[in-house]
Amino acid sequence: MDDQPAFEQITALIRSREADLISLTQDLIRIPTLNPPGDCYREICEYLARRLTQSGFETELIRAVGTPGDSDTYPRWNIIARREGCHPGPCVHFNSHTDVVEVGNGWTKDPFGGALEDGKIYGRGACDMKGGLATSIIAAEAFIALFPDYSGAIEISGTADEESGGYGGVAYLAEQGYFSPQRVQHVIIPEPLNKDRVCLGHRGGWWAEIETFGEIAHGSMPFLGDCAVRHMGAVLTEFEDKLYPAMAARTTDMPVVPEGARSSTMNINSVHGGQPEQPADYTGLPAHCVPDSCRIVIDRRFLAEENIADVRGEVTALLDGLKATRDKFDYDLREINLVLPSMTDRAAPVVQVIASQIEKVLGKPAEFVASPGTYDQKHIDRIGKLKNCIAYGPGILELAHKPDEYIGVQDMIDSAEIMVRGLVDILLPQS
Numbered sequence: 001m002d003d004q005p006a007f008e009q010i011t012a013l014i015r016s017r018e019a020d021l022i023s024l025t026q027d028l029i030r031i032p033t034l035n036p037p038g039d040c041y042r043e044i045c046e047y048l049a050r051r052l053t054q055s056g057f058e059t060e061l062i063r064a065v066g067t068p069g070d071s072d073t074y075p076r077w078n079i080i081a082r083r084e085g086c087h088p089g090p091c092v093h094f095n096s097h098t099d100v101v102e103v104g105n106g107w108t109k110d111p112f113g114g115a116l117e118d119g120k121i122y123g124r125g126a127c128d129m130k131g132g133l134a135t136s137i138i139a140a141e142a143f144i145a146l147f148p149d150y151s152g153a154i155e156i157s158g159t160a161d162e163e164s165g166g167y168g169g170v171a172y173l174a175e176q177g178y179f180s181p182q183r184v185q186h187v188i189i190p191e192p193l194n195k196d197r198v199c200l201g202h203r204g205g206w207w208a209e210i211e212t213f214g215e216i217a218h219g220s221m222p223f224l225g226d227c228a229v230r231h232m233g234a235v236l237t238e239f240e241d242k243l244y245p246a247m248a249a250r251t252t253d254m255p256v257v258p259e260g261a262r263s264s265t266m267n268i269n270s271v272h273g274g275q276p277e278q279p280a281d282y283t284g285l286p287a288h289c290v291p292d293s294c295r296i297v298i299d300r301r302f303l304a305e306e307n308i309a310d311v312r313g314e315v316t317a318l319l320d321g322l323k324a325t326r327d328k329f330d331y332d333l334r335e336i337n338l339v340l341p342s343m344t345d346r347a348a349p350v351v352q353v354i355a356s357q358i359e360k361v362l363g364k365p366a367e368f369v370a371s372p373g374t375y376d377q378k379h380i381d382r383i384g385k386l387k388n389c390i391a392y393g394p395g396i397l398e399l400a401h402k403p404d405e406y407i408g409v410q411d412m413i414d415s416a417e418i419m420v421r422g423l424v425d426i427l428l429p430q431s
């Protein structure tokens with residue numbers, strides 16, 4: 001569809017619903033869906049169910065029973081809403097996570113107040129990603145109002161636990177078939193990646209704990225024992241001398257932002273060795289012991305061009321090398337979690353549709369990016385086997401998880417317009 005009056009109508013309708021968009025965003029922010037522990041999931045699903053039922057959606061509340069963190073105190077509730085069109089056609093699904101991360105320090109606004117100041121709505125989750133969720137709802141409702149005769153279907157989901165891996169949210173729903181290519185054909189995740197960017201996917205992640213061993217002895221005679229912390233020091237030296245330079249030299253064709261994440265990276269997440277730390281009010285002195293165990297957790301992010309066997313093998317080869325050359329060195333490696341990289345093809349229909357509408361609405365070509373960290377696309381890709389999926393939303397990436405997080409009202413309006421025009425491209429029969 002390329003007729004100007006229809007586009008003007010879309011713009012006018014979205015603008016006329018600005019107050020509704022603002023109050024919807026504020027309502028969502030005021031439900032404190034903190035994760036951990038996973039608060040108020042039922043409450044936010046019920047709120048969304050009331051809203052979307054009024055707009056003609058069939059809604060389903062689904063508890064991810066038995067997933068990590070799910071309990072009667074903190075049940076993992078999700079909502080899927082679907083509205084059928086008038087003719088057969090594809091289904092466009094907007095997926096937003098409803099959970100938000102801890103508040104943290106440094107706020108000057110009420111994190112669950114939803115204050116509106118100078119065109120910005122403040123609160124934990126405003127940017128990541130309740131503003132994106134509200135935008136997709138307003139877009140879907142506006143599209144339905146303007147083009148009630150559409151083909152196919154629109155789905156909107158609000159899912160739990162994205163911030164802790166998505167196992168009680170999108171992963172669970174994908175396992176139940178809610179993201180199968182038979183049911184859904186296009187997925188847009190309104191994560192905060194900036195309104196002028198299409199996010200194609202994310203790097204992989206491999207998390208593991210490495211433990212070195214020693215032998216306890218009196219600290220005055222360390223030669224009678226074996227210090228596990230010194231062994232770990234040797235591990236870290238190997239990493240510094242060999243692994244880090246090798247990772248830094250590797251680059252990717254993935255358009256990862258920020259640019260520093262365009263090579264392989266590894267964070268040392270924690271180090272624990274020797275006696276457990278005492279509470280801050282403990283006034284005793286440490287006993288004199290040689291530590292017999294030291295543990296680190298590594299967080300290795302890898303590129304689409306690397307395969308997981310090599311990622312693992314590179315670390316274990318260094319550890320095995322130490323085992324062969326260093327006296328009494330032994331280690332254990334325990335894998336904690338693995339997420340493979342996910343990248344949607346640039347030629348995929350949902351990529352092309354949203355990119356072209358970004359250019360038409362904002363007047364400049366869309367930027368294609370990939371995310372340094374993972375998000376729920378991994379489950380839609382690996383479990384759902386659905387490849388036509390992007391992240392596209394109005395929030396500013398750098399504000400996510402920060403104090404005084406906000407969402408810009410104009411950014412939501414622009415994004416909503418792009419979403420409506422995307423729905424027009426996909427769900428209106430081309431004349």
Ligand SMILES: [Zn+2]
Nearest residue numbers: 128129162191
């Ligand atoms: Zn998010």
